[in-house]
Amino acid sequence: MIPQKESPVEWTCRKAGTCDIYYNHRTGKFSQSRPLSESTGDIIEVPHSPAAPLRVYLDPTYRCNLSCRHCMTNSSASHHTPDQLPEERVLSILAELADIGVLEVAITGGEPLCYPQIVPLVNHAAQLGLNCTITTNGVLINEHIAAQLKRAGIFEMKVSFEGGRAQNDSIRGVGIYDRALGGLRCLKDQGINASVRLTLHRGSEIGLEGLFSDLAEVNVTKVKAAVVKPVGRAALPENGNLLGFEASQKTVDRIRDMGLHHGITIHFSSDDFPFPPEAINDDKLRSQERCNCGAGFETAYISPSGDVMPCSSIPDVILGNIAETHFFAIWNGERTRQYQQAAERCTMQRLCCCQDIRGGLNQ
Secondary structure, eight states, rough: OOOOOOOSSEEEEEETTTEEEETTTTOOOOOOOOOOHHHOOOOOEOOOOOSSOSSSEEOSSBBBOOTTTTTOOOOTOOOOTTTTOOOOOHHHHHHHHHHTTTTTTEOOOOGGSSSSSSHHHHHHHHHTTOOOEEEEEETTOOOOOOOHHHHHHHHOOEEESSSHHHHHHHHOTTTTTHHHHHHHHHHHHHHHHHHEEEOTTTTGGGGHHHHHHHHHTTOOOOOEEEESSGGGGGGSSSGGOOOOOOHHHHHHHHHHHHHHHOOEEEEEEETOSSSOTTTTOOOOOOOOTHHHHBBBTTEEEEEEEEESSSSSTTOOOOOOEEESSHHHHHSSSSHHHHHHHHHHTSSSSSHHHHHHHHHHHHH
């Protein structure tokens, strides 16, 4: 394995639509304000197409060691994707993304650590200059895996929880909470940037105090909170009790204060909480040209079979398939243009109008 090269570039400036986007390669922060040059040094301007996304979510597999009740991709250990992209194509896709100016690739799933080539994939992304993040259930992480990911050049690991021990294990399986905490410890021991992805459901607030206490013990300082969506297994009648979380200002304040008590900063997803992103500390990339979340503009999603979508939350809106086609050809295609036009007609946050966009495209 080739060790990750230290990039001398700290900031990149790239067009996104008509906006200049500044990206810090060391922190992973996006900004639409030019950083002060005296504190940042040179800013490299990248002459890539302003239509290219800045972040791409990539699922190399829908296989997973768990079968969580709320999984939007219906992932499981027995999941079979007969047309799953071969490793060579996945690696070439990463090269295409880097070439058109994508700055981040987020590996999700399924469980990324169930993908046999996950370490070479991370290393290849790092060699291409892509900041690579992985969202994982944490169960398969041990000292050996953490060390491999560190050497490969992983930028950030996000470990998923649904609440305290009882709430989490009722969704993911008995004992998963403690195993995920163990995975977090291994990541922290390796000096890997590790945070938590918290998916809130009805009743999950009951155990949050215990979760934040446990996270503080393993030195987690950042949690990104979203809400269960009625997609995949969460849409099944037997899992309907997970839906209906109250995303109110009162709830935001209570969870934020609870986190701060334990030294944890909570970032809320403005896709799920109907407030301005600044008010809820949402660091999701978005453009000042739109009030929506950026899916289909600044971000894209690629499934294990190569389907390109604006977002995994709307799996029936497929813009094209990348198996034998260059990503940018799809991104500049007619289907993408239709989706973007439909999305730009919305004046509310994207998740509020997903149904309208889907209906308009599938007529």
